[in-house]
Amino acid sequence: MTNSSRLLVTVCAAASMFFASGCRYLKQDMANQPKNLPLSPSDFFADGRSERPILENTVAHGSIADDELFVPKDSNSFPLKVDLHLLQRGEQRYRIFCSPCHGLQGDGNGLVSMRGMKRPPTYHQERLRQASNGYFYDNITNGFGAMYGYSAQIPPADRWAIIAYVRALQLSRNAKVSELPKELQEKLSSPNTGANTGIAGDIPGGAKPGEIGSVKDSPAGAKKE
Numbered sequence: 591m592t593n594s595s596r597l598l599v600t601v602c603a604a605a606s607m608f609f610a611s612g613c614r615y616l617k618q619d620m621a622n623q624p625k626n627l628p629l630s631p632s633d634f635f636a637d638g639r640s641e642r643p644i645l646e647n648t649v650a651h652g653s654i655a656d657d658e659l660f661v662p663k664d665s666n667s668f669p670l671k672v673d674l675h676l677l678q679r680g681e682q683r684y685r686i687f688c689s690p691c692h693g694l695q696g697d698g699n700g701l702v703s704m705r706g707m708k709r710p711p712t713y714h715q716e717r718l719r720q721a722s723n724g725y726f727y728d729n730i731t732n733g734f735g736a737m738y739g740y741s742a743q744i745p746p747a748d749r750w751a752i753i754a755y756v757r758a759l760q761l762s763r764n765a766k767v768s769e770l771p772k773e774l775q776e777k778l779s780s781p782n783t784g785a786n787t788g789i790a791g792d793i794p795g796g797a798k799p800g801e802i803g804s805v806k807d808s809p810a811g812a813k814k815e
């Protein structure tokens with residue numbers, strides 16, 4: 591290295607150090623304002639603390655029920671009108687926010703749980719069928735065990751839409767035939783579909799009554815038998 595190139599390197603290094611440090615202070619100008627950090631001392635108040643003591647006999651706004659659709663955990667009331675629109679909204683939100691872990695049908699077999707996260711319980715068990723609406727609302731809002739709360743992502747009305755949809759999922763496997771609409775009852779008892787085959791008879795090329803669950807229908811089952 592010649593003397594002149596050595597000089598050039600030194601000048602460049604010095605210049606970049608100067609600019610780097612200069613920029614740091616220039617940029618931080620807004621951040622370095624006089625302010626109180628948490629628990630820092632202050633001579634503004636007589637007690638020398640920047641933190642103000644909590645007022646006696648007061649409750650912080652929002653600390654008990656932090657939204658307008660809050661329902662206590664043990665309550666089974668439902669604060670919105672349940673209609674098709676709410677259920678469709680619930681289905682859409684459920685697919686976005688819950689199905690990755692709970693699965694599309696609520697069995698607890700979502701893709702995330704299949705890849706290592708603790709497997710959530712199925713919604714189709716007696717305990718969760720009996721659980722109150724408020725319990726579900728609390729789970730979504732505040733989380734449950736390994737599951738995070740979703741209050742930041744899902745506004746209250748959408749939490750209820752999701753609960754309505756979860757209830758529909760539960761009902762889809764546990765409804766009494768006598769509670770179904772008349773035309774569905776008729777469909778179920780018509781010889782075309784058969785009581786146990788559900789909608790299969792409606793699907794072109796779908797299984798005929800008696801075929802579902804048969805050896806022909808499921809090669810996996812055939813091996814086991």
Ligand code: HEC
Binds near residue numbers: 689690707710756
């Ligand atoms: C990231 C994965 C994940 C997502 C997303 C998720 N959950 Fe969960 N959920 C879990 C896990 C794991 C558990 C079991 C937690 C435990 O037992 O520690 C659980 C448990 C539950 C329970 C059962 C509580 C009980 O008593 O057993 C309910 C109800 C529930 N979740 C509802 C929902 C709803 C509704 C959504 C969508 C808004 C949702 N979860 C989204 C992972 C998830």
